[in-house]
Amino acid sequence: MVNLNTIPPKNNRDFYIAIGLEGSANKLGVGIVKHPLLPKHANSDLSYDCGAEMLSNIRDTYMTPPGEGFLPRDTARHHRNWCVRLIKQAMAEAGIKDPTLDVDVICFTRGPGMGAPLHSVVIAARTCSLLWDVPLVGVNHCIGHIEMGREITKAQNPVVLYVSGGNTQVIAYSEKRYRIFGETLDIAIGNCLDRFARTLKIPNEPSPGYNIEQLAKKAPHKDSLVELPYTVKGMDLSMSGILASVDLLAKDLFKCNKKNKILFDKKTGEQKVTVEDLCYSLQENLFAMLVEITERAMAHVNSNQVLIVGGVGCNVRLQEMMAQMCKDRANGQIHATDNRFCIDNGVMIAQAGLLEYRMGGIVKDFSETIVTQKFRTDEVYAAWRD
Amino acid sequence: MTLPVALYSAPDGVEKNFIPTPDDPRYLTTEGRTTGPSDHVLNAGQIDRDKPSDPKYTADGSQLTYLSQLRTQLTGLQDDINEFLTRRMELAKNKKKAGAEEKRIQEEINQLLDGGDGEEDAD
Numbered sequence: 001m002v003n004l005n006t007i008p009p010k011n012n013r014d015f016y017i018a019i020g021l022e023g024s025a026n027k028l029g030v031g032i033v034k035h036p037l038l039p040k041h042a043n044s045d046l047s048y049d050c051g052a053e054m055l056s057n058i059r060d061t062y063m064t065p066p067g068e069g070f071l072p073r074d075t076a077r078h079h080r081n082w083c084v085r086l087i088k089q090a091m092a093e094a095g096i097k098d099p100t101l102d103v104d105v106i107c108f109t110r111g112p113g114m115g116a117p118l119h120s121v122v123i124a125a126r127t128c129s130l131l132w133d134v135p136l137v138g139v140n141h142c143i144g145h146i147e148m149g150r151e152i153t154k155a156q157n158p159v160v161l162y163v164s165g166g167n168t169q170v171i172a173y174s175e176k177r178y179r180i181f182g183e184t185l186d187i188a189i190g191n192c193l194d195r196f197a198r199t200l201k202i203p204n205e206p207s208p209g210y211n212i213e214q215l216a217k218k219a220p221h222k223d224s225l226v227e228l229p230y231t232v233k234g235m236d237l238s239m240s241g242i243l244a245s246v247d248l249l250a251k252d253l254f255k256c257n258k259k260n261k262i263l264f265d266k267k268t269g270e271q272k273v274t275v276e277d278l279c280y281s282l283q284e285n286l287f288a289m290l291v292e293i294t295e296r297a298m299a300h301v302n303s304n305q306v307l308i309v310g311g312v313g314c315n316v317r318l319q320e321m322m323a324q325m326c327k328d329r330a331n332g333q334i335h336a337t338d339n340r341f342c343i344d345n346g347v348m349i350a351q352a353g354l355l356e357y358r359m360g361g362i363v364k365d366f367s368e369t370i371v372t373q374k375f376r377t378d379e380v381y382a383a384w385r386d
Numbered sequence: 387m388t389l390p391v392a393l394y395s396a397p398d399g400v401e402k403n404f405i406p407t408p409d410d411p412r413y414l415t416t417e418g419r420t421t422g423p424s425d426h427v428l429n430a431g432q433i434d435r436d437k438p439s440d441p442k443y444t445a446d447g448s449q450l451t452y453l454s455q456l457r458t459q460l461t462g463l464q465d466d467i468n469e470f471l472t473r474r475m476e477l478a479k480n481k482k483k484a485g486a487e488e489k490r491i492q493e494e495i496n497q498l499l500d501g502g503d504g505e506e507d508a509d
Contacts, residue, residue: 062436064427064430064432065427065430065431065432067430068427068430068432071424071426071427073424074423074424074427074432074436077421077422077423077436078436080438081436081437081438081439082436085439
């Protein structure tokens with residue numbers, strides 16, 4: 001049993017308020033979350049049911065032209081120039097007038113992520129902390145996703161599939177840590193989809209992965225998949241070879257290379273595969289690999305719940321495939337959130353940071369706020385879990 | 387107001403103080419010369435919607451607000467630091483290049499003096 005009420009709320013209030021600042025990639029998020037102080041949290045294992053209220057959840061995404069990714073320097077500039085405006089907007093929406101009196105803790109993403117954007121946001125967090133005299137808590141980005149997913153879906157102890165532009169991990173909780181059961185050996189699934197979107201030169205708005213999903217829905221030849229490498233290695237996966245393979249096919253398609261027998265009919269030279277078919281086959285192939293390792297992790301830990309988090313978790317086809325697998329297992333349940341909480345956001349950092357704060361974990365010296373590009377999920381001691 | 391200052395020191399003994407000159411136009415803007423979008427994204431057709439907000443003036447319009455003064459002076463200071471560090475990096479790069487060239491010539495001379503005819507790898 002854990003006591004989530006170790007630190008009382010500020011000024012004898014009966015609730016906590018946390019601000020979360022997220023900026024590990026191209027999304028800048030500011031979120032404000034409120035937890036009521038409840039006696040049941042004093043001796044329980046209820047970190048998935050805090051009664052959290054999202055007072056504001058504002059996000060601004062750094063956008064680049066079609067065919068371009070986001071560079072660290074320009075992404076950091078975006079965060080630097082928007083951070084104050086977003087914090088002001090979030091506070092106005094949440095009705096916070098005096099943060100010195102009203103805010104219990106400022107939570108920021110300490111890693112993993114891109115160094116320069118992380119750095120822009122932590123400077124804002126440190127400044128607010130000094131300005132308002134409010135303590136800081138550094139949050140692991142992956143833990144933010146997990147805790148937000150648990151709070152929203154009320155999944156008590158799920159196997160977590162964390163799929164985003166920078167991460168692909170299958171995670172399960174054991175002995176005060178979120179343990180990584182399987183992960184990518186090279187690039188993340190979102191990175192694979194984004195880079196293919198760049199090859200296709202499709203827009204980055206609202207997100208490259210979303211646009212691939214929409215193209216895949218329109219595939220005319222769903223009954224015959226284009227063969228791509230299937231690279232599950234034990235509990236891990238590899239996706240760089242799949243990307244190279246599908247990239248090559250797309251380039252041959254654009255060049256109208258009739259020698260390519262996968263794309264064009266050997267005898268008539270007629271086109272057999274469209275761009276939409278490539279998007280569909282890529283998705284099916286990648287998602288099948290994810291479903292396979294997730295199912296194996298569920299068997300390992302004897303769980304029947306799956307929680308999908310991260311930006312790629314919004315993909316409806318992935319949710320469908322995972323739901324099918326869960327249905328085939330006895331009483332399996334799938335939990336997913338919508339794009340407000342799936343895609344990187346500030347409230348998830350506030351949620352995980354507030355759990356840590358309520359257990360007494362705050363930054364004691366600014367040297368502890370140094371951000372880090374490499375910060376594995378299992379490095380975090382989850383004091384708030386039993 | 388007190389001016390913001392920056393102090394640079396390096397293990398090779400180089401030290402430099404950066405102090406803004408409040409009336410110089412480079413310390414009166416929030417758009418720095420070195421803090422804009424990179425050339426790469428501009429060439430790719432990026433429209434810059436991430437500019438910093440303009441500095442604000444006091445109600446009577448006579449001068450910049452305290453925070454805006456700080457922002458503009460820091461923008462100029464950041465430019466000074468970036469330009470100084472870029473120069474330092476270029477110097478270091480040129481030194482390294484010159485060193486590599488010197489090493490290559492020396493190796494060639496040594497080889498000739500040793501009677502090498504450049505065919506030792508032929509087998």
